[in-house]
Amino acid sequence: MTDEAILAVDGGGTRTRAVVVAPDGRVLARRHAGGSNPYDKADWARTLTDLLRDISPVPLRAATIGLAGYSALRPSSRLQEEVVRDVLGPDVTIMMCSDVEIACIGAFADGPGILALAGTGAVIWAEDRRHPPLRIGGWGFMLGDQGSGYWIGCAALGKVVHFLDTRHPDGAAFAGLILRALDLPVDPELAGEALLEWQRIQDHPRSAIAALAREVSRLADEGCADAVEILERAAGFLASQVQTARARLGQALPWSHSGSVFLSHTVIEAVTRLLGEAPRAPQFSAIGGGAMRAARLAGWKVDGAWLAQLRTGLSCD
Incomplete structure (x- = not known):
């Protein structure tokens, strides 16, 4: 058993995952929990606290915590930092970031690129x-999120209510x-009336x-x-935002993808x-990206052998 390890957490709106990784890239422990997005999960702090308390079988040297809704520039994210630091303590070097940042790190193995997450x-x-x-987009369901699963669902329901109104x-x-x-x-x-009642009874309407x-x-x-x-319109929004990122950076970086919307052919x-x-x-x-960043934070050598070991461990996740 190793006497030190690093921790990576990927906290999204639907699921939160955590892995502990050894210096040679072996995955020592993994845990899953519910969503931990503070924007729409009232119990996010308890979910994250319980997960962190349960995951650490050995002393941690560093941790990368990628959380939905996190930004170091927003005062509201200070509570996310406090929850993490209260559990992990002062001896662990911690990097806080958004879940999409570690998803991009993972997609390109910490190299340059553009990640479309939907x-x-x-x-x-x-x-x-x-x-x-x-970052392009990511404004949340009230201001944008065009091309997302929520947007697609709203577009589909929009066609339903249009028919119910017009009977065309x-x-x-x-x-x-x-x-x-x-x-x-x-x-x-x-x-x-059935559709209105369906809306009323949903515990989490956006996810539904x-x-x-x-x-x-x-x-x-x-x-x-x-x-x-509907899906081609969603794709149009996503492609346009990738093009916007390229224009702002002044270079045609490669693109990759993440998220359930991209399961659609x-x-x-x-x-x-x-x-x-x-x-x-x-x-x-994303959890692999978090592990890479935490390993670098710990000063470990992240080479091909280390990544291969990590890939093997995460393939069981």
């Missing part, structure tokens, strides 16, 4: 290794598919709406024109077409 929310993160990291026959088929996916009545005389993106993707794969149209193909190039396959997940 899950419940959406954000573009660009790193050229010469300037401070660049062209919208009936798609509305029926979405209503069935929600286990709601298809009859327009009953569907409206974002979950519809999977159904839209499935329908697109089956050739549904309305679903394809329609989205991947449309973004690829719009950018004129295929994405780089992500080399590691």
Whole structure:
């Protein structure tokens, strides 16, 4: 057993993951918990505290904590820092950052590139290794998040309510598919009240709406024109933001992706077409990116052998 280790945490809106890694890259421990985004998870602090208290089998030398909603420039993030430091103590060197930053580090193995992340929310993160990291989008569901799972779900439901208002026959088929996916009545005389009640009873409406993106993707794969149209619009937003990042940096960095929206073949193909190039396959997940940054923070040598060992350990996650 090693006498020191590093910790990496990837805290998103849906799930929080943590791994402890040895100096040779071996994964010593891993844990999963619920979401820890303080913007929409009332119990985020308890979730994060319990996870951190449970994860450390050996003394930690350094930790990288990537959390949704974190920014060192925002006063609201000080509470996130306090929660982490209260648990890990003063002897651990800690780097706090956003979850998308470690996702970009992982995707490009700490090299330059642009990550398009689209899950419940959406954000573009660009790193050229010469300037401070660049964020495009990531404004949250009230101000933006175009191309995200939430945006896709809202677009699908928008078509449903448009049909319920107008009763135009062209919208009936798609509305029926979405209503069935929600286990709601298809009859327009009953569907409206049922849909309003569905909204009322959701514990986390944003996540429930974002979950519809999977159904839209499935329908697109089956050739549904309305679903394809929604996903191609989502892809247009994401591709445009990647292009914005390139323009601001003045260089055509490679792009990669992360998040459930990019499980859609329609989205991947449309973004690829719009950018004129295929994405780089992500080399590691966000938790891998956090581990790389924590290892460097600890002063460890992060070479090919270390990364291979880490990849093997994370493949079981």
